[in-house]
Every structure is written in structure tokens, then in C-alpha cells.
Amino acid sequence: MYSHxxxxxxxxTPAQVRRDMMDIGYNGSPIHGYNVTELIxxxxxxxxxxxxxxxxxxxxxxxxxxxxxxxxxxxxxxxxVAAFDRDPRKVxxxxxxxxxxxxxxxxxxxxxxxxxxAIIAVPASEAQAVAKKxxxxxxxGILNFAPVPLHVPEHIYVLDTDISMALEKVAFFARNKxxxxxx
Amino acid sequence: MYSHxxxxxxxxTPAQVRRDMMDIGYNGSPIHGYNVTELIxxxxxxxxxxxxxxxxxxxxxxxxxxxxxxxxxxxxxxxxVAAFDRDPRKVxxxxxxxxxxxxxxxxxxxxxxxxxxAIIAVPASEAQAVAKKxxxxxxxGILNFAPVPLHVPEHIYVLDTDISMALEKVAFFARNKxxxxxx
DNA sequence: CGGTGTGAAGCGCTTCACAGCG
DNA sequence: CGCTGTGAAGCGCTTCACACCG
Numbered sequence: 001m002y003s004h005x006x007x008x009x010x011x012x013t014p015a016q017v018r019r020d021m022m023d024i025g026y027n028g029s030p031i032h033g034y035n036v037t038e039l040i041x042x043x044x045x046x047x048x049x050x051x052x053x054x055x056x057x058x059x060x061x062x063x064x065x066x067x068x069x070x071x072x073x074x075x076x077x078x079x080x081v082a083a084f085d086r087d088p089r090k091v092x093x094x095x096x097x098x099x100x101x102x103x104x105x106x107x108x109x110x111x112x113x114x115x116x117x118a119i120i121a122v123p124a125s126e127a128q129a130v131a132k133k134x135x136x137x138x139x140x141g142i143l144n145f146a147p148v149p150l151h152v153p154e155h156i157y158v159l160d161t162d163i164s165m166a167l168e169k170v171a172f173f174a175r176n177k178x179x180x181x182x183x
Numbered sequence: 184m185y186s187h188x189x190x191x192x193x194x195x196t197p198a199q200v201r202r203d204m205m206d207i208g209y210n211g212s213p214i215h216g217y218n219v220t221e222l223i224x225x226x227x228x229x230x231x232x233x234x235x236x237x238x239x240x241x242x243x244x245x246x247x248x249x250x251x252x253x254x255x256x257x258x259x260x261x262x263x264v265a266a267f268d269r270d271p272r273k274v275x276x277x278x279x280x281x282x283x284x285x286x287x288x289x290x291x292x293x294x295x296x297x298x299x300x301a302i303i304a305v306p307a308s309e310a311q312a313v314a315k316k317x318x319x320x321x322x323x324g325i326l327n328f329a330p331v332p333l334h335v336p337e338h339i340y341v342l343d344t345d346i347s348m349a350l351e352k353v354a355f356f357a358r359n360k361x362x363x364x365x366x
Numbered sequence: 367c368g369g370t371g372t373g374a375a376g377c378g379c380t381t382c383a384c385a386g387c388g
Numbered sequence: 389c390g391c392t393g394t395g396a397a398g399c400g401c402t403t404c405a406c407a408c409c410g
Contacts, residue, residue: 018391151194166326171238171261171299201372210370213371214370375402377402377403379400384395
């Protein structure tokens with residue numbers, strides 16, 4: 001499989017693909033290109049923590065449930081092991097294999113299960129408070145779906161994914177003609 | 184309101200804020216900083232199409248429903264006016280003010296309502312087919328939540344928002360300590 | 367001083383372009 | 389040849405740094 005084929009499949013340029021190969025330390029051959037099976041293994045080695053990582057979800061609304069089904073049993077090294085909500089009617093059950101707890105128990109469950117990543121899918125008004133709780137519990141990274149910037153200590157990694165902003169962006173560029181763009 | 188205050192609120196640097204002011208053509212004064220009311224108006228003028236823009240959603244699963252409630256009556260100039268699904272049980276009703284149609288009717292509804300933006304929230308296996316249908320119907324921009332790169336003509340703007348990739352990214356950087364990052 | 371507006375520098379990602387090799 | 393691996397150039401966004409002004 002050659003760089004230009006991988007490039008077409010992934011929607012990027014061949015140069016990009018070769019650059020990425022360098023970055024993850026995988027080498028192809030000019031004759032046969034890249035061996036996909038080995039390549040996948042190299043990518044996994046590069047991305048995954050050898051011990052695996054566990055994530056939790058806070059906020060079991062429509063978005064929360066969508067996220068649970070997205071992540072259900074996707075990658076063995078990165079699993080969703082708990083979900084939390086403030087509403088007592090939403091907890092103490094299992095959705096798509098993920099157990100739901102009342103949000104009071106975040107700290108305990110994080111410690112008990114060794115969770116290092118939090119996914120925040122609560123309303124904007126609660127996001128900052130939830131983030132604080134997660135950080136105090138010992139989380140290392142946050143995936144934030146609430147449309148507010150989170151204030152957290154420097155050493156916590158935060159990725160903001162503001163969905164309505166994404167729509168604004170599409171609306172804007174759809175009018176003002178530009179090229180595609182990624183995650 | 185001064186640039187450093189806006190910066191703190193938005194989670195960016197003061198220099199960024201002033202740069203953005205230049206880009207949208209709004210001027211503050213060194214004495215009073217920026218007038219927030221006028222500023223919001225300037226931003227709207229910059230972002231919004233004067234005639235407004237209409238969007239549709241394809242795929243009424245958990246994610247689809249979450250998106251509907253996100254966008255319900257947010258911005259007057261950018262509204263979600265229709266939702267589509269293949270499943271007959273999900274259509275012919277109104278969710279959060281958004282009418283649901285069978286996906287066969289995409290082309291007709293796009294034309295009838297002057298829709299220019301499509302939000303794709305269907306399973307990966309159907310995304311490309313849906314995208315094609317949308318493009319043929321005359322859509323200008325696509326917000327894609329399916330975890331596949333879409334192949335569309337050059338002049339269509341596509342924004343890919345692969346949520347599980349976002350989680351991988353957080354997992355990776357949470358281990359390898361980096362600074363926060365945006366939409 | 368404490369702000370804004372902005373040219374210029376910095377930085378990271380993307381692309382070019384070419385050596386090397388079967 | 390055609391493809392990989394990679395130094396170097398390009399490009400766009402971010403940050404610096406400073407003139408200007410009340």
C-alpha cells in the first residue's frame with residue numbers, strides 16, 4: 001500500500017502520509033510501500049498507553065448517550081468505564097456496558113478505577129464546577145463539549161469541542177468558499 | 184471592557200483578542216476598551232449572512248437529538264429547519280421545534296426551504312451516500328460527525344468532527360503533557 | 367502610566383523537491 | 389522509472405514589541 005493510496009483514503013496529501021510515518025517511526029519500502037498490518041501495530045504502539053487508559057463521562061443527556069454508544073468497546077486500550085449524572089433517575093444502571101453513578105461519587109470512582117480522562121457533556125452552567133471536581137479527583141485530560149472555556153491548572157490537557165461553534169464555522173466558510181478542514 | 188478581560192473570559196491571549204478586533208473591523212478606544220454591545224453587533228455583521236442561513240440534520244439517533252437540542256433557537260440567522268432519517272418510526276413529528284422527514288425527501292425539502300448546510304450524524308457506513316445526496320440537492324457546506332472522510336466536490340466546504348478521534352487526542356496528550364487546544 | 371492598533375518576528379504544520387535505491 | 393525518507397521552503401496563525409494617545 002503506497003502513500004498516495006493511503007492519502008486518498010484518508011483525505012490528505014501523500015507528503016502528509018510520509019511525514020506521519022516518520023513521526024510514528026514506521027518505515028515502508030520503496031518497492032512495496034507500507035505493510036498495513038504492521039503499520040496499524042506501529043500506530044497502536046505510538047498512540048496507546050501500554051497499561052491502557054480509562055475514561056469517564058459526566059452528563060447523561062442525549063449527547064452523553066450518543067457518546068456512550070460511540071465509544072462502546074471501540075479500542076481495548078482506551079475504554080469508557082463510568083458515567084455520572086446529577087439526576088438520580090439516570091444513574092444506577094448500565095447503558096451500553098457503561099455503569100452510571102451519581103455525580104457525588106466521581107472522586108471515589110476515579111480513584112477506584114484509575115480513570116485519567118473526563119468527558120464533560122453537561123450544560124454550560126455546570127461545566128466549570130464539574131471540571132473542578134474532575135481535576136481534584138486526579139484527572140489528567142478533559143474532553144469538553146460544553147460551550148464554555150474551562151479554567152483548569154496548567155498541567156491538565158483540555159480539548160474543547162464546541163459543536164454549535166462548528167456549525168457557525170461551516171456556515172461561514174460555506175458562504176466564503178474555502179477548502180476542507182479536519183478535526 | 185478591555186482586551187485582557189475579554190481574553191481571560193475566552194481563554195485566549197490579549198494579543199489574540201486585539202488581532203480578532205482588527206479582522207472583524209471593530210475598533211475600541213484605549214480609554215474605555217471595547218463596547219460589548221456594539222462589539223456583538225460587529226461580530227454578527229461579520230459572521231451572519233444578511234439573508235440568514237438554514238441547516239438540516241441527517242440522522243436522528245442519540246447524537247442527532249443532542250444536536251437538535253443544542254441548536255434549538257440559538258441564533259436567528261442560522262437555524263435548523265429540518266431533520267431526516269431512514270427509519271419511518273423517527274419521522275413525521277417535531278422534535279424541539281424541528282420537523283422530521285423521511286430521508287427520501289431531502290432534495291425536495293432542501294429546495295423548498297432554501298437549506299444550504301447539512302449536518303451528517305449517521306453511521307459511518309451511510310455517511311458517504313448521504314453526503315452525495317446532500318451535494319446533489321445543492322448544499323454548500325457539511326458538518327460531518329461520521330468517522331470517515333467524505334469525498335465531495337472541491338467547492339463544498341466540509342468540517343469533520345470525529346468525536347472518537349477527539350478522545351484519542353485527549354488520551355494521548357494527557358499522557359504527554361501539552362497546553363490546551365481549541366475547537 | 368495603561369490601554370489600543372499593528373508591523374515584524376516566531377513557530378508549527380504542510381508542501382516542495384530531490385537524493386537514494388531497487 | 390516509481391516510491392520512500394527528509395532537508396528546506398512556504399504559509400498561516402500566534403505572539404512580541406512598540407508607536408501612539410488620553
